[in-house]
Each structure stands twice: as C-alpha cells, then as structure tokens.
Amino acid sequence: MPLLPEHLLAGHDTFMAGRYAQEQSRYRSLAHEGQAPETLMIACCDSRAAPETIFDAAPGELFVIRNVANLVPPYQPDSDFHGTSAAIEFAVVGLGVRNIVILGHGRCGGIKAALAKDDEPLSEADFIGRWMSLVDEPAHGVKTMEHMTAGERQTALERISIRYSVANLRTFPYVAEREGRGELSIYGAWFDISTGELWAMDGETGDFRRPAVDRPPSAGG
Incomplete structure (x- = not known):
C-alpha cells in the first residue's frame, strides 16, 4: 500500500x-x-466550495476555518472542546486579522440535514445533528413555509444561517471590541456552486447582493 x-x-x-x-x-x-493574513474565512468543509479557489488566494493570504455548514457557535468558555472557537481566537487575537468572512454555499449538506431532522442520523453519536442544532430556530421557521419549494427553503436557510453566524461571532468579546474600535470588519457571503456566482451580505439590511453586478461604480467612472 x-x-x-x-x-x-x-x-x-x-x-x-x-x-x-x-x-x-x-x-x-x-x-x-x-503568516500575517488579513482575512479570516469561515467556510464549509464541502469539497466543492474551497475559499482559496473561489477567491484565487495566494499562499498566506487567507486564514481558513472549515466546518459543517460554516457555522459559528456562540461564545461559550467552558471545559468542552471548541475547535472553531479556538481557531477564531487565534486568528483574531493571535494574528490580528482585520476581516472576517462567513462564506456559505448552495446545496449545503449540513443545511439539508438541518431541514430534515426526522431523517435517520448517520451514526449513533449524531455529531452532525448536534452541530446543526445551532440553527434549529431558523430551520423550524423555514420548514413552515409550505409555499416555497424544497430548493427555495434550502437556499433561504443557507443565507439565514450566515446571519446567525455573524450574530454569534459578535458574542466573542475580543471580536466585538475590535469591531467597535474599527479594527475589524465582518462580512457574509454565499457562493453558488453551479454557476460560480458570489453573493455578499449587505451589512445594514442583511440582504444578499451580487458584487459583480451591484457594486458601486469606481471613482474613475
């Protein structure tokens, strides 16, 4: 072998x-x-949505955390193991990143699992089910939208979960403090695997817009 x-x-x-x-x-x-990356990217572990590829990043440019469905748990300092929180701590406090981007994507398996709570778990431990319980509240709300198709509900939750992760990110004291001082900016984005299209979250409204289409014209016209 x-x-x-x-x-x-x-x-x-x-x-x-x-x-x-x-x-x-x-x-x-x-x-x-x-390393001295300026941007922390929190992305899904889905093999089809690699941030370094999507953003054509050079070595050392992005500090990347990948987990199921690109979720950020709330700040919870206890005796449990917190891989995502540990990496956020290192990126923000240790490396001093100036940007954090939550990057979601279409056809996310974790989000699909959150919308199918009645399905049989993959294992007795059900680590995925436990992890995806972070978005139980919005998942329940989306599932009640009977006038939407299954695909529309999934896309809706993929984007709503990004807003939830942004909110959870701000429960980390050192994130909130740095953002408040203007030393750190937080963004949300959603990548369409089938078309390659990128959508970015408006920080004020929470709406998702396409930078390639909706970005303001440059100063040079």
Whole structure:
C-alpha cells in the first residue's frame, strides 16, 4: 500500500513543478517570517466550495476555518472542546486579522440535514445533528413555509444561517471590541456552486447582493 493515495502524490508533483516553483520565494518567506493574513474565512468543509479557489488566494493570504455548514457557535468558555472557537481566537487575537468572512454555499449538506431532522442520523453519536442544532430556530421557521419549494427553503436557510453566524461571532468579546474600535470588519457571503456566482451580505439590511453586478461604480467612472 502506498504511503498516500496515488492521486494525491501526483497532485503534489504537479504543485511542486507548477505553483511552488512559481512562488518559491513567497513560501520561503512565509516559512521564515510566519503568516500575517488579513482575512479570516469561515467556510464549509464541502469539497466543492474551497475559499482559496473561489477567491484565487495566494499562499498566506487567507486564514481558513472549515466546518459543517460554516457555522459559528456562540461564545461559550467552558471545559468542552471548541475547535472553531479556538481557531477564531487565534486568528483574531493571535494574528490580528482585520476581516472576517462567513462564506456559505448552495446545496449545503449540513443545511439539508438541518431541514430534515426526522431523517435517520448517520451514526449513533449524531455529531452532525448536534452541530446543526445551532440553527434549529431558523430551520423550524423555514420548514413552515409550505409555499416555497424544497430548493427555495434550502437556499433561504443557507443565507439565514450566515446571519446567525455573524450574530454569534459578535458574542466573542475580543471580536466585538475590535469591531467597535474599527479594527475589524465582518462580512457574509454565499457562493453558488453551479454557476460560480458570489453573493455578499449587505451589512445594514442583511440582504444578499451580487458584487459583480451591484457594486458601486469606481471613482474613475
């Protein structure tokens, strides 16, 4: 048996001959000087929605947290294990990021699970069900919208959950303090896997708009 799956080894060979060769000095600088990303991206672990690919990010540009359905739990300092909260703490307090983006996406399996609470859990532990209980309240409300199709309900909850995560993010004291001082900005975004289209959340209204279409004209006209 190989040390790693063959397609991963082949991919690494391509990486070394391509991107690493082109950006070797950047990688070496990051190794010696450490990382200093300006943006924390909280995204879903779905293999189809990789932030580095969606935003064409360079090495060291994004600090990425990925979990099921790109959720942020409320601030809850206790003796449990909090992987997402630990990474937020490191990004904000340790690295001093200036932006946080909650990135959702279409056809999210976690959101689908939240809307199908009566389905059999994948395992006896039901880690997914427990995690997705973070959005039980909006999920219940969306499920009552009988005039919407299943696809419309899913898209609605995908976007509503982003607003919930933004609200939970602000329960972290060091996030709220830095945002209040103008040192940190918080954003929400939603990516359509099928079209590649990106929607961004309006910070004032909560509406989702397409930056490629709705962004204000540049100063140069």
